[in-house]
Amino acid sequence: MPGPIRTHNAKNSGNHFSPMLSTSSMRKIQTALSGSWAPSTMQGYRLAIQKYHQFCDRENISKPLRTPASELVLCAFAADNVGKLSAAVAHNQLAAIKAWHVANNWTWHGSDRLTQILRGVKNLAPITAHHEARQPIPLHAIELLNSRLDKSNRIDAAILACAYTAFWGQCRLRELLPSSSKIPTPGTLPLCTSLRLSTRNKSAWVLHLPRTRTNSSGQDVVLVRQRSSLDPISAIQQHLLINRVPHGSPLFAYYSDSGHVSMLSKKTFLERCNKVWTEAKYPRYTGHCFRIGGTTELLLAKVPPDVVKTMGRWSSDAFLKYWRSIEDIVPLHAKNVRTHRK
Structure with a gap:
């Protein structure tokens, strides 16, 4: 995060006798x-802070007045691209500025007026700024x-196993690939x-994700048997049987034609899947479509929503946001409701 990390801020702290800490403590x-922030989040935050400095340069705001940012400066920065960008961009940029303030122990001057400005940015965003909602991959x-994939082919076997895992496990593709x-950073991929086989139910397997978007300590995904042609467990077993990569390899690694262990990347995975789909006149899908596709299919299969939510490690708001087939799902749960009126 740009800027010095401080244990207190003399301008904001009521303690005027803060201790002088050692270099070791400051480093810790x-x-x-x-x-406390994921590397990808930090990268986005740095770009937003750079944009903030560019805004301040343009407005001739001197460096001493940039931090902590006054309420007026925050409002002006939030409104800078009104009518040009989506509210999500403004929200994300302000989240970066707030995180920067938190890291440096600067007072955050958010306000009700800032909230209203963000609402106005949302209402006045051009149509071109609204991204079309990603559609779930259908079963x-x-x-x-x-x-269409060749299950006897090493890379195709890895791709099919990953596709089933992402779909039925409601996984983000970045959590798997x-x-x-290139060889991934240790501790980032399964x-x-x-x-492992579940110790509580022999029909389930548990996949530990060492790091997820919402939990840097990792989370478990439970995979259960599906009908034979769509069973994620069988697909993973087939992949591991064909590839026989070392146990310490990423789960979806495979042996290339040259005999070397290769990493299945998101790019290679999506290119192969979309080649199959476009040849069959299907639309192209992105990685996140697997996650919301699995969620939708489980809901359509009448799996209780709270179970689907737990399986997919959803937060409540995001879970509702991705109910893409609500007109199909609602009748399954709310049709012919029994009333108790006399």
């Missing part, structure tokens, strides 16, 4: 603060992968050893 504070698109074919 820096380490702990840096670890028949997953079935198409099963029929690296962004490139390994072959991350998958």
Whole structure:
């Protein structure tokens, strides 16, 4: 996070006799603060803070007046692109500025007026700023992968296993695959050893994700048996049987034609899946479509919503946001409700 990390701020703290801490203690504070944000979040925050400085330069706001940012400066920064960008962009930029203030122990001057300005930015956002909601991958698109991919081919076997895991496990693709074919940072992706048979129910397998978007300590995904052609457990077993990669390898690694262990990347995975779909006149899908596709299919299968929510590790607001097929799901749960009126 740009800017010095401080144990207090003389301008804001009521304690005028704060101790002078050792370099070691200050370094530990820096380490702990840096670890509280995901690397991808930090990268986005740095860009937002850079934009904030560019805004201040343009408005001739001197550096001493930039931090802590006054309520007026925050409002002006939030409204800077009104009518041009979406409210999500303004919210994300302000989240970065707030995190920067928190990291440096600066007072945050958010206000009701700032909230109203953000509401106005949302209402006045151009149509072009609104992203079309990503659609869930339907079950028949997953079935198409099963029929078109070559299960005896090493990379196709890995791709099918990953597709089933992302779909039925309601996983974000970044939780399963690296962004490139380079060896991923240790502790960021599940390994072959991350998958185990449940000790409580022999029909379920548990996949430990070492790091997720919402939990840096990791979370468990429960995979259960599905009908044979769409069973994630069988697909993973088939992949591991064909590839036989070392136990310490990422779960969806495979042997290339040259005989080397290769990383299945998100790019390679999506290119192969979308090649199958576009050849069959299906639309192209993104990685997140697997997660919301699995959620939708489980709801359509009448799995109780609270169970689906727990399985997918959803927060309540996000869970409702991605109910893409609400017109199909509601009748399954609310049709012909028994009333108790006399």
